[in-house]
Amino acid sequence: LKKSGVDTYMGIMGNHTPDQTTWFGQSSTQKFLLQHPELIMQGYGGTNNLYALKRFADGSYFEDYFVEMARKTLNDYGIGGVHMSDGFCPPNSTLNSGDFSDDMIGQFMDMTGISLPNEVAAPLNDPVSAGLEGRTQYIWYHYRAEWIRFIGRRWEQFFTKLCRTLHADGKKVMVNNSWTSEPFEAIYRYGIDYKGLEHAGVDVICVEDQATAVHSCDAPGAAYRIHEYMQTPMITKAYAPDVKILSINFAKDSTEELSILNHIPCANEREIHTLASKLYYGTDGVRRASEGFFICLADALHEKEWDVLREEYEAVFEETQERSLSPVLVWSDSFMDSFLPEYIDTRRWSAHKFVAELSKHGGKIGGVVRIENLKQITGPIFVPLADLLPQEEVQMLSEYQGGPVIYGSLTTKKFQIPGKTPDIYFEDPGVEREDWRMCIGAAGVGYLDYANVTLPLAGAQVQEQLTGEGRYIPDPNVWLVDLLFREASEGFVEACARLVRAVTRAPGCSDLTEQVTVYRMKDGRVRYIAENDSFSQYKDIVIHTKEAIAEIHNTSNFPAQPLKLVLPDGSMAVDCSPDGRLLCQAKGFVMKIPPAGVSVVDVIFKTSV
Numbered sequence: 001l002k003k004s005g006v007d008t009y010m011g012i013m014g015n016h017t018p019d020q021t022t023w024f025g026q027s028s029t030q031k032f033l034l035q036h037p038e039l040i041m042q043g044y045g046g047t048n049n050l051y052a053l054k055r056f057a058d059g060s061y062f063e064d065y066f067v068e069m070a071r072k073t074l075n076d077y078g079i080g081g082v083h084m085s086d087g088f089c090p091p092n093s094t095l096n097s098g099d100f101s102d103d104m105i106g107q108f109m110d111m112t113g114i115s116l117p118n119e120v121a122a123p124l125n126d127p128v129s130a131g132l133e134g135r136t137q138y139i140w141y142h143y144r145a146e147w148i149r150f151i152g153r154r155w156e157q158f159f160t161k162l163c164r165t166l167h168a169d170g171k172k173v174m175v176n177n178s179w180t181s182e183p184f185e186a187i188y189r190y191g192i193d194y195k196g197l198e199h200a201g202v203d204v205i206c207v208e209d210q211a212t213a214v215h216s217c218d219a220p221g222a223a224y225r226i227h228e229y230m231q232t233p234m235i236t237k238a239y240a241p242d243v244k245i246l247s248i249n250f251a252k253d254s255t256e257e258l259s260i261l262n263h264i265p266c267a268n269e270r271e272i273h274t275l276a277s278k279l280y281y282g283t284d285g286v287r288r289a290s291e292g293f294f295i296c297l298a299d300a301l302h303e304k305e306w307d308v309l310r311e312e313y314e315a316v317f318e319e320t321q322e323r324s325l326s327p328v329l330v331w332s333d334s335f336m337d338s339f340l341p342e343y344i345d346t347r348r349w350s351a352h353k354f355v356a357e358l359s360k361h362g363g364k365i366g367g368v369v370r371i372e373n374l375k376q377i378t379g380p381i382f383v384p385l386a387d388l389l390p391q392e393e394v395q396m397l398s399e400y401q402g403g404p405v406i407y408g409s410l411t412t413k414k415f416q417i418p419g420k421t422p423d424i425y426f427e428d429p430g431v432e433r434e435d436w437r438m439c440i441g442a443a444g445v446g447y448l449d450y451a452n453v454t455l456p457l458a459g460a461q462v463q464e465q466l467t468g469e470g471r472y473i474p475d476p477n478v479w480l481v482d483l484l485f486r487e488a489s490e491g492f493v494e495a496c497a498r499l500v501r502a503v504t505r506a507p508g509c510s511d512l513t514e515q516v517t518v519y520r521m522k523d524g525r526v527r528y529i530a531e532n533d534s535f536s537q538y539k540d541i542v543i544h545t546k547e548a549i550a551e552i553h554n555t556s557n558f559p560a561q562p563l564k565l566v567l568p569d570g571s572m573a574v575d576c577s578p579d580g581r582l583l584c585q586a587k588g589f590v591m592k593i594p595p596a597g598v599s600v601v602d603v604i605f606k607t608s609v
Contacts (some may be wrong), residue, residue: 002078007080007081007172008078008079008080009079009080009081009082009083009172009174010070010073010074010077010079010081010082010083011082011083011085012082012083012084012085012088013085013086013087013088014049014050014086014087014088014091014092015030015032015033015049015050015087015088016030016033016048016049016050016087030050033050036056036057038054038055038056038057038103039051039054039056039062041054041091041093041098041099041101042099042100042101042132043093043097043098043099043100043132043136044097044100044132044133044136049087049091049092049093050062050088050091051091051098051099051104052066052088052089052091052158053099053104053107053151053154053155053158054099054101054103054104055103055107063157063158063161063162064161066162067161067162067165067166068165070082070162070165070166071165071166071169071171074166074169074171075169079171080171080172081166081171081172081173081174081203082162082166082171082172082173082174083174083175083176083206084173084174084175084176085175085176085206086176086179089155089158089175089176089178089192090155090178090179090186090190090191090192091190093477094189094190094475094476094477094478094479095147095148095151095188095189095190095191096136096140096189096475096477097136097477098151098191100132100135100136100139101124102123102124105120105121105135105139107150107154108139108146108147108150109121111150111153111154112146112150114143114146116138116139117138119134120134120135120138120139141471141472144344144471145340145341145344148187148188148191148340149193149340150191151191152187152191152192152193152196153193153196154191155191155192155193155196155197156193156196156197156199156200157200158200159173159175159196159197159200159201159202160199160200160201162200163200163201163202163203164201167201172203172204173201173202173203173204174202174203174204174205174206175197175202175204175205175206176205176206176207176208177192177194177205177206177207177208177232177236178190178192179208179479180207180208180209180210180214180225180229180232180479181232181479182228182231182232182235182236182350182352183195183235183236183239183240183336183352184335184336184339184340184343184350184351184352185350185352185483187336187340188340188343188483189475189479189483194236194239194240194243195239195240195333195336197240197243198240198241198242198243202243203243203244204243204244204245204246205236205240205243205244205245205246206246206247206248206294207232207233207236207245207246207247207248207290208248209229209230209232209233209247209248209271209275210229210248210250210260210271210296211224211225211226211228211229211230211271212224212226212250212260212264212267212268212271212596213250213253213256213258213260213296214480216258216260216263216264217256217258219480222480223482224533225482226270226271226533227356227357227359227360228352228356230271230274230275230278230359231278231352231355231356231359231365232352233245233247233275233278233289233290234278234279234280234289234290234329234365234367234368235329235331235351235352235355235368236289237280237289237290237368238280238289238329238331238368238369238370239331239333239336241280241282241370244291245289245290245291246290246291246292246293246294247275247276247290247292247293247294248293248294248295248296249268249271249272249293249294249295249296249309250271250296251268251295251296251301251305251309252295252296252297252300252301252305253296253297253300254297254300255297261301261305261308261309262305264535264596265308266558266594266595266596266597266598267535267596267597268312269312269556269557269597269598270531270532270596270597270598272293272312272313272316273312273315273316273529273556273598273600274529274531274598275290275293276288276290276316276317277316277321277366277517277519277529278290278366278367278368279320279321279323279324279328279366279367279368279519280367280368280369281328281367281368281369281370281373281376281377282370282373282376283373283376285376286320286321286322286323286367286376287320288320289367289368292317293313295309315555315556319521319522321519321520321521321522321527322519322520322521322522323367323377323378323379323519323520324365324366324367324379324517324518324519325366325379325504325505325506325518325519325520325526326364326365326366326380326500326504326506326517326518326519327365327366327379327380327381327382327404327406327500327503327504328365328366328367328368328369328377328379328380328381328382329351329355329365329367329368329369329381329382329384330368330369330370330371330374330381330382330383330397331351331368331369331370331371332370332371332383332385332388332389332393334385334388334389334390334393335350335351335384335385335388338388339351339385339388342388343470344470344471345469345470345471346410346435346436346470346486347436347466347470347473347484347485347486348410348436348438348485348486349384349408349438349485349486349488350385350485351384351385353483353485354384354385354408355382355384357488357493358382358493358496358497358500359515360493360533361493361494361496361497362497362501362513362514362515362516363496363497363498363499363500363501364500364501364504364515364516364517364518365382365500365517366517366518366519369381371383371389371393371396371397372393372396374396374397374399374400374402377402378402378403379402379403379505380403380404380405380406380445380500380503380504380505381400381402381403381404381405381406382406382407382408382500383397383405383406383407383408384407384408385408385409386407386408386409386415386417387409387410387413387415394417394418395418397417397420398417398418398419398420403444403503403505404442404443404444404445404446404503405417405420405442405443405444406440406441406442406499406500406503407440407441407442407443408438408439408440408496409438409439409440409441410435410436410437410438410439411427411434411435411437411438411439412434412435412437415441416441417443420443420444421443422441422442422443423442423443423444423445423446423448424441424442424445424448424450424453424454424499425439425440425441425442426439426440426454426457426492426495427439427492428460428488428489428491428492429457429460429461429489429491429492430460430461430462430488430489430491430492431462431465431486431487431488431489431492436486438488438492440495440496440499442499442503445502445503448499448502448503449502452498452502453495453498453499453502454495455495455498456490456491456492456494456495456498457491457492457495458491459491460489460490460491460492460495461489461491462487462488462489463487464487465486465487466484466485466486466487470486501513504518505518506518506526506528513541514530514539514541515530515531515532515533516528516529516530516531516541516543516591517529521602524604525553525602525603525604526602526603526604526605527555527600527601527602528543528591528600528601528602528603529598529599529600530591530593530598530599530600530601531593531597531598532593532594532595532596532597532598532599533596534595534596535595535596536595537595538592538593538594538595539592539593540590540591540592540593541590541591541593541599542566542588542589542590542591543588543589543590543591543601544566544587544588545586545587545588545589545603545605547605547606547607548584548586548605548606548607549565549583549584549586549589549603549604549605549606550583550604550605550606551583551603551604552565552583552589552601552602552603552604553601553602553603554599554600554601555600555601555602556598556599556600556601558592558594558597558599559592561574562574562575562576563589563590563591563601564589564590564592565582565583565585565586565588565589565590566586566587566588566589566590567582567585567586567587568585568587572590589601589603
């Protein structure tokens with residue numbers, strides 16, 4: 001592999017005891033864990049996995065042993081680095097049912113200085129102990145944020161030691177994102193802080209955003225999370241900008257017996273195009289948020305399958321868009337730091353949740369920028385949790401002159417941007433309790449059809465609502481079950497999505513009513529990327545234009561025939577004339593999207609737009 005120019009990594013997944021007898025028919029006996037039972041996770045949820053943050057019986061840290069053994073192994077075999085994945089980092093259990101052993105409780109009190117009641121801090125074998133269940137519930141209800149941040153700091157310490165040692169030998173460290181989680185879900189459910197991994201020196205985060213594979217595996221709770229997963233690399237890059245972000249292309253997995261490449265190829269193409277198109281605006285300019293793909297168990301791919309993937313990769317990586325014409329997400333680290341206690345108390349939407357829900361309703365976000373880099377961009381922006389911004393960042397918003405600013409908040413916060421009078425503002429009429437109700441405003445939008453934007457608010461209501469105070473709502477402990485949020489009405493989300501579409505600066509377009517993300521290419525072409533959620537039906541999207549079209553190109557593989565044009569009388573036709581007579585008259589075009597697929601069209605307008 002080295003002679004062929006291929007780097008190699010030692011993959012590390014979860015280790016568990018013989019109580020979990022088989023994994024895909026293979027024996028799971030782990031003699032090391034039988035010899036060191038003190039390292040086995042001790043949680044109320046019940047698990048038999050090794051927990052890498054624990055200490056040996058003599059008080060030494062497992063991580064010190066692990067780092068030294070990893071260094072020796074990589075050097076002995078000439079391997080280029082380690083790749084940490086499922087079951088090891090993070091472990092299988094979520095924090096609310098994770099390890100609350102005497103060891104971890106002791107580490108918690110030592111690191112935070114928090115004094116716990118005797119029945120909580122006492123050893124589990126002490127008669128006064130509240131027991132594992134009582135200890136877990138006490139910590140989760142009284143010190144949840146402190147416990148979450150403590151686990152995050154411990155993983156940062158683990159990876160700091162690992163990266164320092166392996167980097168000294170010229171080795172690299174990769175880690176999967178936590179059971180497909182975006183940054184907030186990762187820290188809240190698993191205690192993995194991607195910013196902490198960045199500080200530790202982790203080289204690569206491999207994002208498991210395999211929406212189609214998860215949906216098609218017939219596992220309980222395996223919803224089609226295409227809109228949630230497609231946003232994760234972008235938001236992860238914004239939160240940890242110095243880490244390289246790769247996205248999984250779950251093309252084929254011989255172990256789990258899935259082949260999206262062969263059985264749902266349109267969905268595979270959609271994931272490749274969508275993940276590769278999201279932009280990150282940094283201090284050094286614009287680039288892709290996801291810098292490439294890693295392929296699940298790619299050794300199972302045949303040569304012809306590699307050829308198919310290579311064709312897709314060449315199409316999406318041939319050129320990077322100059323900028324997004326759809327709104328750009330503005331990221332602040334306060335969306336993590338300040339949001340954690342807010343979520344515990346209210347269960348309000350995270351930044352990721354807001355962007356994903358907008359995407360489902362056709363309100364597409366084309367990229368992300370950290371708020372301190374706002375001067376790097378122009379165009380419409382979206383700030384989902386504006387009321388959490390510190391004052392100096394609010395000032396950055398007030399100074400932004402590049403285009404419309406859409407901002408979300410809780411109604412009770414009464415948020416406004418100094419010096420920017422909102423052109424439109426509305427609240428969710430379907431949520432009665434004011435301190436749970438979301439609102440949205442926008443400034444600098446100019447003229448838009450306000451009545452059309454707010455039309456879905458009429459009669460909007462929430463069908464099902466989480467009840468009770470946020471702190472006491474039970475959290476799911478399986479990654480396939482979504483993180484819990486207060487519901488918003490469909491009418492409110494649709495109105496928000498219409499607002500996003502209305503401010504999308506799609507040159508020449510009179511409207512956008514569907515899932516279309518719009519970009520400008522470096523030579524002036526306007527690129528439209530349209531998606532289809534249906535696994536069973538084709539979808540036609542009509543893009544109406546106000547400007548005359550000079551050229552139009554179907555960039556994706558489908559359809560094979562020339563694109564249909566919309567003529568002044570509303571009819572549709574394919575222009576087969578040698579002089580492009582119909583193209584000159586066109587008032588729009590039709591994008592045909594295959595089931596679960598994507599369609600990409602590039603347009604050059606006669607007038608520079």
